Amino acid sequence: MTPNTMKVEIWSDIMCPFCYIGKRNFDKALKQFSHRDNIEVIWKSFSLAPDLKTNSKINSLQYLKERKGMTDSQAQDAIEHVTAYAKSTGLDFDYNKVVVANTQRGHQLIHLAAHNGLQNQMKERLLKAYFIEGFNIDATDVLVKLGLEVGLTEEDIQTELREENFLPYIEQDIAEAQKLGVNGVPFFVFDRKYAVSGAQPEEQFSNVLDQAYSEWYASQDTLAFDVMQGQSCDAYGDCC
16 A cells, blocks of 8 residues: 655754744745645654753853854854844744753654644744743743643653653654764655755745655556546446
8 A cells, every 4th residue: 555645754953943944934835735735744853962951041142152163253143144034934033032952852742742643733832932932942841831732731741751752763863864864954855755955945845845746646556547527337336
């Protein structure tokens, strides 16, 4: 049996600004895609700073200086560039509010949400919480609040944060990314045939969706042809 949806797998990290921008552009392209109901989007985990210790006292400017070795002016220019780029897609980033946090627990919630059919909603909510609202996405109370908003239960959220049942899924995603040669995010894979790296414009995503889908559809075990209607008898013996 062949699958009835074409898969688009997206490796992404919550603290990556271009992942949010890329998601927004991809979402716009998918919304306009006439076969969007036949597309299955799967969010994959990626960690840009797995060793990062959450520290609400360090702002984004300080983080870029310490982590990336940037000067004050370089860090400020980078923030202004990303903020302007996000604005052009309809996203109002507020780096004055951003709490630089480890994203592992957020990824746990994304996998938990996937198990409940709420993955895309959870991904969007975490990105908004991080870049626009300034929530600490490593804090238990925040994660419970965000999870409840998208439809998860507090019991499931607390259990996952305590027992880390989905941690192996995160590790598997990261290992898979390494095998595919992914060294930066966002990274979009269409039907395991086409890949798009980075926050590409909406038009680029539309083009790849068209190409990948047409090839995927042609490979399905279906017959597609125009039918000229005439008098006939149906499978139930009714003739007309």
